[in-house]
């Protein structure tokens with residue numbers, strides 16, 4: 033089982049209380065960054081040994097907090113001189129182990145780079161540093177009557193740098209797309225210390241290869257994103273939220289297909305199964321129907337008349353496909369409560385079992401019902417407890433195994449089940465990860481999805497941009 | 512230290528409950544101060560887990576981190592995973608004390624004198640209160656401050672001395688009879704806890720609590736010379752004394768005899784509600800503690816539960832009142848809507864929402880003593896929002912917050928709003944109602 037998914041975490045268990053800081057580059061980092069910006073004490077670095085992914089941890093040698101791009105460049109140069117790997121980190125909410133360190137590495141946390149640099153209301157763009165928290169970007173836009181649509185459930189915590197590095201989605205993905213669709217430009221520090229600006233404020237630009245897109249979703253393995261130029265939209269005039277309750281999961285999946293088929297694109301189409309509903313209600317107490325097998329949280333936004341029309345048609349479709357009940361949120365406050373409740377789904381599931389392992393399989397929307405059934409069947413066959421929720425409108429499911437990392441046998445079965453679920457997703461023309469990235473957790477499955485040629489291309493790019501394996505080594509691919 | 516220290520002996524699933532999602536980061540005041548993970552809930556739990564796993568020994572830095580935490584429990588309100596951080600912190604702090612990494616002669620002496628001696632003896636505590644009253648009344652405090660006598664005190668204490676609360680001359684036992692009947696028909700029988708700080712400094716709040724209970728059909732039983740509830744001890748790494756005090760409390764009040772046990776101090780109530788867990792392994796007391804925890808209510812929670820009577824009068828004018836949420840009431844006990852409902856019901860009061868109402872004011876038990884700098888910064892942050900609210904009255908339901916906010920305003924220049932427990936405002940409203948009725952009938 034060497035190199036298996038859940039082995040990594042035990043690395044840390046073997047190491048007892050070795051104080052970091054014996055990294056040779058620490059004095060140089062101290063001299064460059066000044067006191068307080070380089071942490072090496074065991075108590076300081078242990079909390080940077082993991083992200084939000086279950087069962088993965090590794091203590092880094094040091095944690096550094098740059099405040100400017102030029103400090104990032106110098107850190108890269110110091111690290112390169114000492115051949116010390118750099119793990120770039122935002123808020124550590126990643127779900128594929130992307131910011132989990134390797135031994136004797138430097139964690140570079142960008143939370144200190146949190147300035148909003150320019151709101152350009154003539155071009156509808158926002159220029160920010162990579163460490164700005166997603167919610168602050170939303171708020172900044174909102175205050176100017178604009179909308180920054182990507183809203184991962186972690187947006188109160190996650191950074192825009194992390195969002196770009198994972199190409200994160202969110203609840204509004206169905207209508208508005210994902211982070212990639214709002215990135216107009218990036219400032220990136222490469223492994224050799226050079227600083228590149230990729231993109232600009234132009235709506236159209238075909239000068240050279242589209243290098244900007246290469247770094248979106250690159251998970252800290254190709255460069256360090258230091259600034260992001262974002263596209264903003266006018267704020268929609270109206271929005272309405274619906275909650276549809278179903279007695280069967282299939283009925284919910286069919287409703288989603290019917291809505292899409294009827295050429296209605298709501299901005300949000302979220303799904304919760306029975307277990308998730310119970311956990312979420314336990315935490316959020318917003319009055320979710322506890323007798324439902326499945327729930328759809330649907331939001332439509334845009335011109336008031338269009339929204340009204342959409343909502344009526346969606347409600348009718350839901351009823352026709354077996355919804356037990358369809359309710360409309362009373363007001364903006366209740367709508368916000370429902371969205372917040374939905375955002376808590378993943379963490380709330382942790383109420384049930386000690387370890388919560390979440391997957392991110394995504395399929396074309398026409399295959400949703402099939403995928404749901406497959407997940408159920410696989411979990412049952414392996415005797416596992418699974419809960420499913422997700423961005424149904426995007427075909428993005430989050431089957432979540434409720435287990436215990438200390439139960440070696442069950443963990444083995446989880447691993448088998450996960451492999452099978454990924455296999456099914458690929459068979460349905462889907463992907464092993466819709467939005468959480470490959471990181472460590474999905475690395476073993478990447479080649480299966482990409483095929484040999486694409487996989488080799490991926491490796492070639494990594495080797496070219498990071499020949500010394502300095503940037504987040506061991507994530508996505510082994511170069 | 513025993514071979515298996517507390518954190519190692521702890522049920523591991525309590526630690527595992529934290530799935531390190533980070534959803535608690537934005538609400539943690541100490542993380543907001545430093546931006547470092549170790550100063551966050553997720554980071555602290557990771558350190559506890561590292562100690563439990565044997566990856567980290569119980570170091571001074573670990574002890575410091577546990578002390579730096581406010582214990583404000585904002586993280587528990589934010590945590591969707593249901594992590595019992597209050598419990599984890601109590602265990603970790605007791606673990607630290609048992610490991611003695613922090614021990615020095617003076618510290619041990621001070622802890623023994625205060626926590627183990629002073630706060631376990633109701634008579635002595637009240638006596639100390641009396642002495643303090645004389646000191647303040649006699650003007651000796653101002654005099655000695657003027658002649659720098661207070662400089663004989665160690666620096667920490669000297670800085671705190673002007674913050675010493677004004678002691679009230681009459682404690683609860685003199686203001687409240689052992690048994691007080693309901694006004695009108697008796698619908699509930701309740702026992703009333705007078706607290707220690709509340710009793711020494713805010714016995715008027717206790718009186719108001721009894722008044723309001725009586726107005727709402729409660730017959731009130733108030734045992735004499737009550738013990739400290741032990742929250743001070745439980746929150747500061749002395750679970751053994753906390754258990755001792757909980758037993759004394761259960762000896763004095765048999766919960767089976769009452770419909771509810773009433774507390775009016777957010778910090779105490781939050782601890783009192785957990786007697787069941789504290790005494791779970793005590794065969795003689797576990798059963799009683801279970802009943803106790805089930806019946807314990809904060810006064811504001813209880814009033815709404817029994818459908819309190821809205822005071823009626825034709826108060827002229829509109830007084831803007833804002834509400835600061837005591838951490839252990841809103842996060843510890845999840846009592847947040849009820850105080851607002853009560854304030855809104857009072858004629859002549861307009862409730863103005865406070866920005867960051869649930870953000871800790873820095874009082875946090877003995878935090879002003881253990882972490883004076885952070886406590887002062889959080890106090891300023893709170894004062895700024897309170898000033899911005901424009902309210903002339905600040906309502907809050909915990910003596911620690913009450914004092915800390917009052918002291919903050921006192922130290923600053925300018926107009927200081929009145930700081931008051933919501934129940935006092937309600938009692939005043941009932942009184943005003945009676946006065947107006949008697950005026951009309953005259």
Ligand SMILES: Cc1cc2nc3c(=O)[nH]c(=O)nc-3n(C[C@H](O)[C@H](O)[C@H](O)COP(=O)(O)OP(=O)(O)OC[C@H]3O[C@@H](n4cnc5c(N)ncnc54)[C@H](O)[C@@H]3O)c2cc1C
Nearest residue numbers: 122123124125126130185191193194195197200201252257
């Ligand atoms: C409760 C919860 C809900 C979530 N919901 C969603 C969701 O709805 N949709 C979704 O897509 N994701 C979701 N996530 C996953 C996660 O929040 C996102 O992947 C997020 O973008 C990570 O941001 P971060 O700042 O925490 O990055 P980190 O976790 O710190 O890092 C993630 C990866 O990005 C790299 N990275 C970070 N910053 C930079 C940078 N400046 N330059 C280069 N590389 C960088 C890191 O090396 C790492 O590989 C959720 C997570 C949680 C815990």
Ligand code: SF4
Nearest residue numbers: 529530532533535590
């Ligand atoms: S305490 Fe709760 S919210 Fe915070 S990281 Fe742990 S599970 Fe998440």
Ligand code: SF4
Nearest residue numbers: 539580581583584586
């Ligand atoms: S109790 Fe308060 S200070 Fe301590 S970790 Fe939780 S939120 Fe932070």
